[in-house]
Amino acid sequence: MSEPINNQILSLRAQLEEHNYQYYVMDNPTVPDAEYDRLMRELIELETAHPELLTADSPSQKVGGEALGKFEQVQHQVPMLSLDNAFDEAEFTAFNRRIKERLLSTQELAFCCEPKLDGLAVSILYRDGVLVQAATRGDGQVGENITENVKTIRNIPLRLRGEDIPQELEVRGEVFMDSAGFARLNETASAKGEKTFANPRNAAAGSLRQLDSKITAKRPLMFYAYSLGVVQGAQLPNEHFAQLKKLTEWGFPMCPETRLVEGTEQVIEYYQDILTRRGELAYEIDGVVIKVNDKAYQEQLGFVARAPRWAIAFKFPAQEEITQLLDVEFQVGRTGAITPVARLEPVFVGGVTVSNATLHNRDEIDRLGVKIGDTVIVRRAGDVIPQVTQVVLDRRPDNVRDIEFPEHCPVCNSHVERVEGEAVTRCTGGLVCQAQRKQAIKHFASRKALDVDGLGDKIVEQLVDRELVHTPADLFVLKQGHFESLERMGPKSAKNLVEALETAKTTTLAKFLYALGIREVGEATAQNLANHFLTLDKVMSASIDALQEVSDVGVIVAQHLHAFFNEPHNQEVVSALLAVGLNWPDIEQKSEQQQPLAGLTYVLTGTLSQLNRNDAKARLQALGAKVSGSVSKNTHALVAGEKAGSKLTKAQELGIDVLDEDALIALLAQYE
Ligand SMILES: NC(=O)c1ccc[n+]([C@@H]2O[C@H](COP(=O)([O-])OP(=O)(O)OC[C@H]3O[C@@H](n4cnc5c(N)ncnc54)[C@H](O)[C@@H]3O)[C@@H](O)[C@H]2O)c1
Numbered sequence: 001m002s003e004p005i006n007n008q009i010l011s012l013r014a015q016l017e018e019h020n021y022q023y024y025v026m027d028n029p030t031v032p033d034a035e036y037d038r039l040m041r042e043l044i045e046l047e048t049a050h051p052e053l054l055t056a057d058s059p060s061q062k063v064g065g066e067a068l069g070k071f072e073q074v075q076h077q078v079p080m081l082s083l084d085n086a087f088d089e090a091e092f093t094a095f096n097r098r099i100k101e102r103l104l105s106t107q108e109l110a111f112c113c114e115p116k117l118d119g120l121a122v123s124i125l126y127r128d129g130v131l132v133q134a135a136t137r138g139d140g141q142v143g144e145n146i147t148e149n150v151k152t153i154r155n156i157p158l159r160l161r162g163e164d165i166p167q168e169l170e171v172r173g174e175v176f177m178d179s180a181g182f183a184r185l186n187e188t189a190s191a192k193g194e195k196t197f198a199n200p201r202n203a204a205a206g207s208l209r210q211l212d213s214k215i216t217a218k219r220p221l222m223f224y225a226y227s228l229g230v231v232q233g234a235q236l237p238n239e240h241f242a243q244l245k246k247l248t249e250w251g252f253p254m255c256p257e258t259r260l261v262e263g264t265e266q267v268i269e270y271y272q273d274i275l276t277r278r279g280e281l282a283y284e285i286d287g288v289v290i291k292v293n294d295k296a297y298q299e300q301l302g303f304v305a306r307a308p309r310w311a312i313a314f315k316f317p318a319q320e321e322i323t324q325l326l327d328v329e330f331q332v333g334r335t336g337a338i339t340p341v342a343r344l345e346p347v348f349v350g351g352v353t354v355s356n357a358t359l360h361n362r363d364e365i366d367r368l369g370v371k372i373g374d375t376v377i378v379r380r381a382g383d384v385i386p387q388v389t390q391v392v393l394d395r396r397p398d399n400v401r402d403i404e405f406p407e408h409c410p411v412c413n414s415h416v417e418r419v420e421g422e423a424v425t426r427c428t429g430g431l432v433c434q435a436q437r438k439q440a441i442k443h444f445a446s447r448k449a450l451d452v453d454g455l456g457d458k459i460v461e462q463l464v465d466r467e468l469v470h471t472p473a474d475l476f477v478l479k480q481g482h483f484e485s486l487e488r489m490g491p492k493s494a495k496n497l498v499e500a501l502e503t504a505k506t507t508t509l510a511k512f513l514y515a516l517g518i519r520e521v522g523e524a525t526a527q528n529l530a531n532h533f534l535t536l537d538k539v540m541s542a543s544i545d546a547l548q549e550v551s552d553v554g555v556i557v558a559q560h561l562h563a564f565f566n567e568p569h570n571q572e573v574v575s576a577l578l579a580v581g582l583n584w585p586d587i588e589q590k591s592e593q594q595q596p597l598a599g600l601t602y603v604l605t606g607t608l609s610q611l612n613r614n615d616a617k618a619r620l621q622a623l624g625a626k627v628s629g630s631v632s633k634n635t636h637a638l639v640a641g642e643k644a645g646s647k648l649t650k651a652q653e654l655g656i657d658v659l660d661e662d663a664l665i666a667l668l669a670q671y672e
């Protein structure tokens with residue numbers, strides 16, 4: 001009988017040891033805390049049922065973490081312990097009952113309630129009011145000397161303030177990273193292609209345990225004091241809460257949510273209140289810590305192997321859980337962005353059952369290295385949409401499949417486009433895609449586009465929801481009766497709307513191009529396109545290179561334009577718009593006289609100091625010149641600003657005229 005049990009115990013211990021190593025030594029846990037806590041519970045239950053199998057070196061008996069050899073070691077005079085957990089109200093009441101029995105107390109106890117900050121414990125030693133040493137918890141007996149790093153944390157006093165300064169004072173508390181600082185740190189790291197931290201706790205631990213304190217100094221670390229170690233040469237209050245108050249007088253920050261309460265009912269109220277506000281707090285917490293307030297009682301209760309009997313961590317529902325990635329589907333957003341969505345084996349996390357999580361984009365999938373069938377960690381913090389944060393590689397099954405990004409929009413089947421340097425993949429069917437329809441039609445009718453008077457957002461939404469309008473072209477075939485059927489639409493406004501649509505049919509090429517809602521094509525760009533190409537046909541058939549000759553159009557905008565007009569669905573809508581009668585006056589080609597630089601190609605290079613490059617380009621174009629991106633034998637002249645490079649060399653090789661900025665200004669002045 002006890003043979004298989006012993007094996008089970010040994011296996012649990014081995015798993016927990018490995019998790020401890022990843023978590024405490026590498027600051028890079030491979031499973032969520034909830035999973036770790038379950039394994040620990042299982043171990044403790046087996047050991048309790050079979051006390052003969054309990055050994056002193058079991059992870060259930062030790063404070064996790066060992067001091068790394070790369071740091072000097074610090075022996076703690078008073079051990080730094082862990083905390084026992086209560087996972088629900090019943091476990092908390094059981095804790096209360098146990099201690100009352102031990103204390104032979106029939107009265108409700110006073111408790112100090114504190115958020116359980118998710119960072120790491122440090123001990124900071126002051127001699128005659130000056131910070132002389134700081135250490136991590138380590139294995140509880142021996143920690144790591146991190147004095148220089150701790151000195152860089154802005155809200156830790158280097159010198160105590162106020163009066164009655166003790167000869168020796170050891171303050172303990174949590175070093176943590178607030179949520180905003182954590183997000184910023186990870187954003188910067190991922191922008192640089194560096195490794196990101198799984199959660200604020202690991203970010204805090206990784207930042208504090210640096211050999212170079214200059215690195216620590218750059219990290220957004222904070223500290224809240226929550227207890228005392230050694231104290232010599234001072235008379236302190238004999239209640240925990242009052243001691244914390246004393247610490248604040250000496251200049252230590254204390255968590256502002258700390259409260260003194262009486263009895264279990266008030267503890268539960270406190271727990272509920274903090275749980276409700278969990279998402280609003282500036283930092284992450286994984287529960288609250290409940291401590292017997294009376295120091296004499298604390299002493300009477302004492303310790304077990306790895307935790308005090310007088311305190312308990314009353315945990316919140318986990319925000320990270322482990323589950324299976326069943327499949328990946330692709331959703332199309334209002335603006336055409338295609339987001340991969342993970343379909344998960346449903347799992348209870350962050351207080352709800354989660355079966356979908358976002359995978360953000362293609363880069364994120366690559367970064368995670370995730371495949372369909374993988375075991376993954378899902379995180380749901382507050383109201384933020386659940387995310388897949390990590391793959392548990394140890395638990396990758398053999399039959400995993402790669403995630404294939406679609407080449408066509410899953411909603412409208414248009415081509416998808418991915419612009420270089422952008423993480424997002426988009427549907428190019430802006431005018432037809434059901435997912436983008438409302439947005440596209442609102443934009444089409446907006447004031448700076450076709451300016452359809454009276455076609456407000458609410459009306460567009462109803463038209464789309466009732467399937468009366470699929471593309472902007474459909475607007476123009478609607479009759480008064482269609483509009484009258486909408487909510488809050490009388491015959492008069494319906495009639496006005498039909499007339500407004502009729503009026504809107506006559507527009508300009510620039511407004512028409514803008515109304516199409518092509519990504520990054522604003523009013524000014526649309527105007528430049530119209531001036532440059534003169535006709536819609538020429539805009540639609542222009543190559544990426546030709547598009548870049550237009551002022552204000554760089555390679556990205558050119559790619560968006562090209563992709564848009566090459567999508568057959570969009571071509572159909574444009575034809576339909578022309579068929580229902582959209583029209584605009586011809587743009588007059590300026591006469592030769594007004595276009596003294598007609599037929600000449602200029603290239604701009606280097607930095608211009610008096611003119612803005614785009615303006616210079618636009619002004620040359622207004623005079624009829626072409627402005628190209630590269631020098632060839634067809635180039636009429638090169639305008640070379642400061643620090644001109646290879647284009648200048650090439651122009652010189654080809655014997656092409658080179659103008660400096662002053663010469664360009666003189667040229668423009670001559671004709672403008
Ligand atoms: N995911 C993993 O692989 C993995 C591995 C090891 C440990 N863990 C997690 O760590 C836990 C064990 O770590 P632990 O031993 O540090 O215990 P703990 O984090 O559950 O509790 C003790 C710690 O709480 C912190 N704390 C925060 N606020 C406090 C306050 N107001 N008063 C007192 N202490 C406060 C202190 O740092 C203290 O050391 C596990 O329950 C698990 O959740 C996870």
Ligand SMILES: [Zn+2]
Nearest residue numbers: 409412427433
């Ligand atoms: Zn689409």
